[in-house]
Amino acid sequence: MTILLTGGTGELGLSLLSGLAQVEAVWAISRQPRLALEPGTKWLVADLLDPPALESACRGVRVVIHMAAATHSAQSAPYFDCNVQGTANLLSAAERAGVELFVHISTRAIGAAGGAYSHSKELAEQAVKKSQLAWVILRPAEVYGTGGRDPVLSLAQSLRKHSFVPILGAGQHELSPVCIEDVRDAILRCVQRPVAQGHTYVLAGPQRLTYLELVERLEGLLGLSPRRRIFIPLPIARMVFALSGSLGIGPYVPDQLPRLLLPKSSDIREAARDLDYEPRVIEAGLRPLLGLPSL
Numbered sequence: 001m002t003i004l005l006t007g008g009t010g011e012l013g014l015s016l017l018s019g020l021a022q023v024e025a026v027w028a029i030s031r032q033p034r035l036a037l038e039p040g041t042k043w044l045v046a047d048l049l050d051p052p053a054l055e056s057a058c059r060g061v062r063v064v065i066h067m068a069a070a071t072h073s074a075q076s077a078p079y080f081d082c083n084v085q086g087t088a089n090l091l092s093a094a095e096r097a098g099v100e101l102f103v104h105i106s107t108r109a110i111g112a113a114g115g116a117y118s119h120s121k122e123l124a125e126q127a128v129k130k131s132q133l134a135w136v137i138l139r140p141a142e143v144y145g146t147g148g149r150d151p152v153l154s155l156a157q158s159l160r161k162h163s164f165v166p167i168l169g170a171g172q173h174e175l176s177p178v179c180i181e182d183v184r185d186a187i188l189r190c191v192q193r194p195v196a197q198g199h200t201y202v203l204a205g206p207q208r209l210t211y212l213e214l215v216e217r218l219e220g221l222l223g224l225s226p227r228r229r230i231f232i233p234l235p236i237a238r239m240v241f242a243l244s245g246s247l248g249i250g251p252y253v254p255d256q257l258p259r260l261l262l263p264k265s266s267d268i269r270e271a272a273r274d275l276d277y278e279p280r281v282i283e284a285g286l287r288p289l290l291g292l293p294s295l
Contacts, residue, residue, distance in 0.1 A: 002027060002060055003191070006048070006090065007067030007105070008041075009034070011146035012180060016067070017041060019184050024191075029057055029068070048086025051093060058090075058097035063191055066090055067105040069121070072253050076116035083120035084127070091131045101197065102133040103190060108141050108176075108202060114262035115255025125200070134197045136190045138183075141204035141266070144282075145180035145289055152177050152282075156218050156290060164228040168237050168260070171212035171229070176204035176266045179285035182277070189275040201271040205279050208266050214282075221283055222290065234261075 001024050007013040008028035020026045021040035028034075034043040046053035048068060058064065070082040087104070094102055104125065112119040128135050144152035159165060183203050190196040209217065212229075219226055232240075237257055244252040271277035279285075287294055 001025070001062045003063045003065060004029065004057060004061040004099075005065045005067065007069065008043075010067065011150070012105075012140075012143060012183065013067050015146065015180050016065070016184050016187055019188060020065075027057065027061065048082055048089055051089050054090055054093035055096060058093045058099055061094075061097060061099055063101045063103065064090065064094050064099050065103045065105070065187065065191070069105075069124075071117060072256070073117075074253050076120075076255075079116045079120035080123075083117075084123045087124040088127050091127060091133065095132050099133060101191065102128060102131065102135045103187065104128045104135060104137045105187070106137050106139045106200075108139045108204065108264040108266075109259045109262050110139065110264075111262065113258065115258040117255050118259050118262060136196045136198075137200040138187060138190065139200065139202045139265075140183050141176040141178045141202070141264070143180050143183055144177050145285065152214070152218075152286070153289060155214070156222065156286070159215070159218055159224055159227055160222060162227065164230050165215055166230045166232055167211060167215070168232055168257070169234045170231065171215070172210045173261050174208050174210055174264070174266075175214055176206075176208050176264075177214070177282050177285075178203060178205040178279050182279040182285075186271060186275050186277050189277075193274065195274050199270060199274065201275065201277075202265050202268055203271060203277065203279075204266040204268050205285075206268070206281055209282075217282060218286075221286060221292070 003024050003026050005028045008017045009030055026041045028043050029046045031047050044057045046057045070078040106125055107121050109118045110122050144150050186203050241252040241257050242254045
């Protein structure tokens with residue numbers, strides 16, 4: 001079976017790529033030429049906004065795993081260009097090529113109330129469901145273990161380095177951190193199990209934690225004394241995010257705050273039923289990543 005993967009150059013994509021290539025032939029899309037350093041992987045040059053290139057990439061493919069997305073943009077247009085139009089282009093190419101299954105990697109932060117990114121992912125999901133293809137939609141929570149902009153490991157590193165921790169609002173927004181290996185395994189299983197087709201699965205961790213509770217868990221795991229909490233009122237945070245995005249400085253974009261505060265589902269019962277999804281608790285997942293001994 002040949003699998004076509006988009007978003008293979010991203011942090012989650014690279015992890016998935018290594019897992020997929022161990023069991024299937026994988027073709028991965030990149031906008032720039034890449035050397036095929038991963039055994040069992042072939043890199044193709046294509047862009048989600050280039051329909052002819054996508055049609056060529058989909059020929060001979062049985063499964064498409066669509067992970068590519070614009071995630072951090074100061075403007076809304078790239079979200080809709082990449083996440084909506086790009087997904088529509090890929091769906092059309094997959095239909096014409098006779099692809100058997102389309103696996104769409106979405107997000108728990110879904111809906112217009114979460115800002116432009118969340119709205120674009122909602123529209124992309126709608127396009128997937130309206131297509132003529134068999135499909136599965138996966139909605140991962142806050143994935144850790146990816147490196148780069150990994151929010152959980154970045155927070156752990158900051159707690160180790162500083163004696164204080166900034167908290168947005170009252171720190172009551174909820175997270176369900178999930179280890180990258182658990183997400184990767186769920187993606188592999190949904191490719192192999194026909195029962196998953198036509199379903200949307202939440203891939204959250206087993207624990208629902210407020211941001212304050214996450215800070216406390218990390219402090220305990222790292223053996224740190226409690227860091228001084230600096231609470232940042234939401235109106236000020238909105239101004240900072242908007243200014244950072246408009247000036248192109250810092251890691252923030254304007255829609256990041258509504259996306260973070262948006263209520264999200266953590267219900268993993270369907271994924272557990274169909275995909276044997278049993279995500280590890282955050283302490284177990286983080287210990288090897290933080291260089292801590294196993295219990």
